[in-house]
Amino acid sequence: MDNQLEALTIIFTETYYWITVVLMFLIHVGFCMYEVGASRRKNMLHTLMKNTMLIPLVTVTFYFFGWWIYFAFQNGPGISGGLIEAPWATPWSELMGAHMGGAPVQGGLSGADTMAWARVNGVFWAAFLLFSWTAASIVSGAVIERIRSGAFWILAILIGSFCWVLDAAWGWSENGWMVQKLGYHDAYASGVIHAIAGGFALGVLIHLGARIGKFAPDGTPRDIRPHNPWLVTVGLFLIYTGFWGFYVACNIPIIDIGPAAGMDSSFFSTTNIYLTPTSTSAITFNFLMSLSGGLMVGYLISKGDPFWTYSLGLAGVIGASAGNDLYHPIQAMLIGGGAAIVAYKMHYWVERTWQIDDAVGAVAVHGYAGFYGVVVAGFMLWGYPSSMHADYAAITPWGQLAGAVIMFFVLGFIPGYIAAGILKRLGRLRVPEHVELAGLDFGENAETERAAGEILVAERRAAEKLVGD
Amino acid sequence: MSTGITTWNTNLLDIGPLYPFVGSEMLLVSAAIAVWLIWHFLQARAEAREAAELKPDPLHAEEMLQALEKENQRT
Numbered sequence: 001m002d003n004q005l006e007a008l009t010i011i012f013t014e015t016y017y018w019i020t021v022v023l024m025f026l027i028h029v030g031f032c033m034y035e036v037g038a039s040r041r042k043n044m045l046h047t048l049m050k051n052t053m054l055i056p057l058v059t060v061t062f063y064f065f066g067w068w069i070y071f072a073f074q075n076g077p078g079i080s081g082g083l084i085e086a087p088w089a090t091p092w093s094e095l096m097g098a099h100m101g102g103a104p105v106q107g108g109l110s111g112a113d114t115m116a117w118a119r120v121n122g123v124f125w126a127a128f129l130l131f132s133w134t135a136a137s138i139v140s141g142a143v144i145e146r147i148r149s150g151a152f153w154i155l156a157i158l159i160g161s162f163c164w165v166l167d168a169a170w171g172w173s174e175n176g177w178m179v180q181k182l183g184y185h186d187a188y189a190s191g192v193i194h195a196i197a198g199g200f201a202l203g204v205l206i207h208l209g210a211r212i213g214k215f216a217p218d219g220t221p222r223d224i225r226p227h228n229p230w231l232v233t234v235g236l237f238l239i240y241t242g243f244w245g246f247y248v249a250c251n252i253p254i255i256d257i258g259p260a261a262g263m264d265s266s267f268f269s270t271t272n273i274y275l276t277p278t279s280t281s282a283i284t285f286n287f288l289m290s291l292s293g294g295l296m297v298g299y300l301i302s303k304g305d306p307f308w309t310y311s312l313g314l315a316g317v318i319g320a321s322a323g324n325d326l327y328h329p330i331q332a333m334l335i336g337g338g339a340a341i342v343a344y345k346m347h348y349w350v351e352r353t354w355q356i357d358d359a360v361g362a363v364a365v366h367g368y369a370g371f372y373g374v375v376v377a378g379f380m381l382w383g384y385p386s387s388m389h390a391d392y393a394a395i396t397p398w399g400q401l402a403g404a405v406i407m408f409f410v411l412g413f414i415p416g417y418i419a420a421g422i423l424k425r426l427g428r429l430r431v432p433e434h435v436e437l438a439g440l441d442f443g444e445n446a447e448t449e450r451a452a453g454e455i456l457v458a459e460r461r462a463a464e465k466l467v468g469d
Numbered sequence: 470m471s472t473g474i475t476t477w478n479t480n481l482l483d484i485g486p487l488y489p490f491v492g493s494e495m496l497l498v499s500a501a502i503a504v505w506l507i508w509h510f511l512q513a514r515a516e517a518r519e520a521a522e523l524k525p526d527p528l529h530a531e532e533m534l535q536a537l538e539k540e541n542q543r544t
Contacts, residue, residue: 002482058507064498091501092494098487105485114485150513268476428513433518442523457537 009254010119016253017123023245024130028055031137032406035144037231038307038360040224042439043145051140051150057153058136059161060127066161070128073169080177088117095121102213127249128168131193134246136160138197139416141360143204145211151295152424158419160410161198166245167192169409173404174275174387183386188250188283188321190373191407198367199412201358207420208429210357212436214375221351224359229306236310238289239403244315246326247283260388274387278325290320291334303346311361312340314448315369319343322377322400326384335376339369367408374404 032051039047071086084383087108088095090223094106101118103111136156143152171178172192178184186192215221228231251270256268260294269277293307302308319339320332327335347364358364378400386395393399421430435442472489 057505060501064502064505091498094486094491094494097494100484100487102481102483138474150509150516153509153512333517409488422521432520433521442519453538467532 020245027242027447034235036215037228038226042244046440052154061161098326131161135164142362152190182399187325190322194370195407196412197343199408203413203416204420285329286324289329289333290336293333296336297340344367
């Protein structure tokens with residue numbers, strides 16, 4: 001870099017994404033706190049480790065193949081073109097390590113590739129990776145207290161390093177086939193993260209089954225309360241905090257879109273992932289207003305239940321996210337409020353109707369609210385261009401509905417259902433019943449229980465002695 | 470001998486990869502994939518063994534009886 005303005009732009013972009021990654025790390029901290037708080041004492045450590053260990057497993061697999069899939073599969077392949085060359089994203093690429101941007105050593109790379117990717121590849125990769133963790137973590141909450149860790153980690157890799165990355169290639173990239181053909185628009189990932197993860201979780205839950213005692217013999221659901229509601233709510237607060245990082249990570253902070261718009265001059269702007277204009281200011285308005293809409297409706301509809309009020313605040317943001325680059329703040333608030341109603345009502349309807357035990361309401365808050373958000377954007381942004389390319393389809397309700405179905409069912413529910421079915425058939429999906437009864441922390445619990453038994457007996461003897469004296 | 474960069478007193482625009490042992494990338498990726506797969510195998514084996522070792526005695530009745538017996542011997 002021998003030009004100061006170019007250097008400032010590149011290093012600002014590099015630093016910008018780095019900060020988003022740090023902020024998004026809080027989403028995972030929040031998910032861990034939330035899940036541990038929602039589980040019963042006998043399952044706390046298993047719940048914690050199940051979610052923690054998805055970090056390294058999704059990270060290494062996203063390094064091995066996830067990042068390459070994002071670039072290579074944007075045409076399907078086979079829908080709008082073939083497999084795309086992405087030599088900067090293969091795990092053996094010299095650009096997948098520290099690089100100064102000079103001439104490439106490896107064949108297949110050009111000088112333009114090294115100039116473009118040397119300083120931003122790692123931070124882009126990490127920003128996408130943190131989305132991968134989030135997708136897997138959403139599934140993690142739904143399945144607590146009875147899934148085998150080994151099974152969950154295989155499912156986490158499937159959703160985190162493959163399914164969501166494929167949907168991002170298709171519908172969350174400048175030239176994805178869904179953008180080209182359907183005019184799909186999902187700026188802050190209502191569908192590409194939330195609907196897909198919710199759908200995937202639902203597919204897994206059908207095979208996994210409910211926790212022992214969750215449903216009465218007549219199918220009536222019983223409430224299994226969080227062992228620590230305070231931890232649950234602080235966890236959700238942290239997810240809100242990390243969500244700021246998620247939102248800004250969905251943007252390109254500074255890019256010249258003048259030429260793409262047909263202008264003779266430069267026009268520097270922040271854009272969304274489709275390289276169409278928005279601003280950080282606009283999404284700040286809309287994030288807070290949609291959160292507020294979700295919280296206000298959530299409080300009323302759940303009669304002030306803290307767990308649901310917090311969760312439905314999140315549903316509010318998720319429901320407005322598809323179009324939060326363009327909505328008016330009051331539109332975002334109203335759409336967020338609608339998402340809270342959809343998530344809450346759908347959760348209990350599905351639970352009662354099919355005895356689906358979604359321990360933290362993840363399918364509702366992410367899946368149903370995300371699906372709703374994608375569809376609503378089709379009506380609200382009807383006729384808007386989906387891209388700077390004039391020949392790509394415009395945003396329509398039917399394009400968004402098709403997109404929501406692809407996200408929730410095709411890339412979420414079906415892979416989750418099939419993978420969980422295979423694990424179930426192999427006897428690897430759910431812990432044995434006696435382990436579930438003893439608690440998934442049975443290794444640690446056994447010592448505690450043994451000591452507790454001895455203490456109880458000792459206390460009884462001491463009490464008998466006192467009475468005898 | 471050098472594993473990579475030998476000097477910073479050069480035209481910095483010419484420098485590409487900074488990491489040592491450039492050219493070993495494919496070997497590194499193969500080793501890392503092997504580590505990843507072996508990890509899953511070891512974890513699955515350990516998980517199955519632990520579950521099998523736990524007796525189906527969720528109420529720990531046997532441990533309570535043993536504790537009672539121990540306490541009786543002491544008194």
